[in-house]
Amino acid sequence: MEAKLFFIACALAIGGFVAWRRGMKMHRLMHGTPTSKIATAAKGFVEITGRARPFLPTPLRDPITDEECLWFYVCTEQRKRWGKRKTWEKIKEAQSSRAFVLEDDTARCMIEPKGAEIEKKRPDTVIYEHSDLRHLVWRIRVGNALYALGHLERLSTSIALPSSRPAETVLVTTTNGDPEQQALSLLRSWKQNQAVLIERFDADGDGRIDPEEWESARQAARAQVRGKATAATPSAPRETTSSATAVNAQITHALKVPQGGDRRLFVSLQSAATLESGALWQKRLGLIAFVLGALYLIVTIGMKIDR
Amino acid sequence: MVVFGGIGVLLLFIVGVQIVHAYNKLVMAKHNVQAAWSNIDVVLKQRNDELPKLVQVVKEYVEYERDLLQQLVRARDTAARARERQDPGSIGFAESSVRAYTQRVLAVAEAYPALKSDHVFIALTKRISELEAAIADRRTFYNDTVRINNEAVEQFPENLFAGRFGFERVSPFRFDSVVPRRA
Numbered sequence: 001m002e003a004k005l006f007f008i009a010c011a012l013a014i015g016g017f018v019a020w021r022r023g024m025k026m027h028r029l030m031h032g033t034p035t036s037k038i039a040t041a042a043k044g045f046v047e048i049t050g051r052a053r054p055f056l057p058t059p060l061r062d063p064i065t066d067e068e069c070l071w072f073y074v075c076t077e078q079r080k081r082w083g084k085r086k087t088w089e090k091i092k093e094a095q096s097s098r099a100f101v102l103e104d105d106t107a108r109c110m111i112e113p114k115g116a117e118i119e120k121k122r123p124d125t126v127i128y129e130h131s132d133l134r135h136l137v138w139r140i141r142v143g144n145a146l147y148a149l150g151h152l153e154r155l156s157t158s159i160a161l162p163s164s165r166p167a168e169t170v171l172v173t174t175t176n177g178d179p180e181q182q183a184l185s186l187l188r189s190w191k192q193n194q195a196v197l198i199e200r201f202d203a204d205g206d207g208r209i210d211p212e213e214w215e216s217a218r219q220a221a222r223a224q225v226r227g228k229a230t231a232a233t234p235s236a237p238r239e240t241t242s243s244a245t246a247v248n249a250q251i252t253h254a255l256k257v258p259q260g261g262d263r264r265l266f267v268s269l270q271s272a273a274t275l276e277s278g279a280l281w282q283k284r285l286g287l288i289a290f291v292l293g294a295l296y297l298i299v300t301i302g303m304k305i306d307r
Numbered sequence: 308m309v310v311f312g313g314i315g316v317l318l319l320f321i322v323g324v325q326i327v328h329a330y331n332k333l334v335m336a337k338h339n340v341q342a343a344w345s346n347i348d349v350v351l352k353q354r355n356d357e358l359p360k361l362v363q364v365v366k367e368y369v370e371y372e373r374d375l376l377q378q379l380v381r382a383r384d385t386a387a388r389a390r391e392r393q394d395p396g397s398i399g400f401a402e403s404s405v406r407a408y409t410q411r412v413l414a415v416a417e418a419y420p421a422l423k424s425d426h427v428f429i430a431l432t433k434r435i436s437e438l439e440a441a442i443a444d445r446r447t448f449y450n451d452t453v454r455i456n457n458e459a460v461e462q463f464p465e466n467l468f469a470g471r472f473g474f475e476r477v478s479p480f481r482f483d484s485v486v487p488r489r490a
Contacts, residue, residue: 021324024328028328028331028332028335031455032332032335032336032339032455032459033339034339034448034451034452034455035451036444036448037444037448039440039441039444040440040441040444040445041444041448042342042345042346042349042445044342106444287321291317291321294317295314295317298310298313298314298317299310299313301309301313302309302310302312302313303310305309306308306309306310
């Protein structure tokens, strides 16, 4: 019994200390970083809020319920018995890697989940396959209010926000109107943003574009240019711009993982006020747990030494 | 005896961690204010760099408003000198004058259709307008960082050692309403 209490006290002290420090850091970061507007924020560590929007026109679906979303995390848990106690243990997990967009009232910014800490509080869906196996799904859907902290940068080439008609998403033209040149120009604009290229054409998911996948990208660019050419009328004036322009909005910024320090790329569905309050409570409860655990250990060890 | 000693060490440890946290909070607040100020400064400079071009274009079309244009140039020079001193209070007043005279020049330009359709003038007014929007947003952001800094400096327990370590209150960046003098 005493050994059990000793280990509980150790766990409380260590866990409480970690929670206290984490709560302090998160509260300091959130409270100390005012909210920026994407369009006018300077490059650097920012706090932004807005609504979630899709990055690619093809919908993403979670593998458990096949529901449309912009990001998912799925976790399969099995109930294990430890003597009389039963606990749920994770046996499988998966997270989507597709980027999504955060839009505020001034601009749009892409966020890549890789390297990001996307907060998972209560799951969106819990499905029990049977009494000892369950699937939990967390999702970000179109229109969800988002809060994000991270390193904001302006993209070298802005990307069109997908419209409901994919053929209109990107229009790139060159001065001479040659379809092959137009396709090359389009490919060059896609190459400016490796994240877009990998998202669309990395079929084997190895994070690189191999020669076969690059050929797919070339075919897609030619098809897109052909699609615009058949839609154009003979009397339509040739456009001379060589930069990507969208029928709808542009994605002009990217939120990335900050380099160095204890800052992170953090995304949450909760509001800034709720998160700050949560961090404050984590700090307080962590301190209480740490003090209780440490006091028990001090008293126990101290009394043993005094004897 | 050992128990009391242990409790004493625990209390000292907690107080030490809190002091480190409070100090780091003040450092972060101070750096955020400096970074936010640099970000406004950049945009103010860009806006003020556009003004001589605006004056040049307007001069070509508008013969009778030279005094107004000279006042805008003087306001811009005053703002540039204030920026060298890096004092938000005097910069705020100087920039308020620049904004007021810029708006007057743009209002006067409304009466000259040839000027209004000049492509250089159109591009300049668009650019100045975008920069003004950026200044407004960054000013709000800067003032938020100032508020957080001032709260950190004044709150307990940070106020016990803020002054000792050189952490001070900062003035917010305000634009006062300035009525341009009639030429």
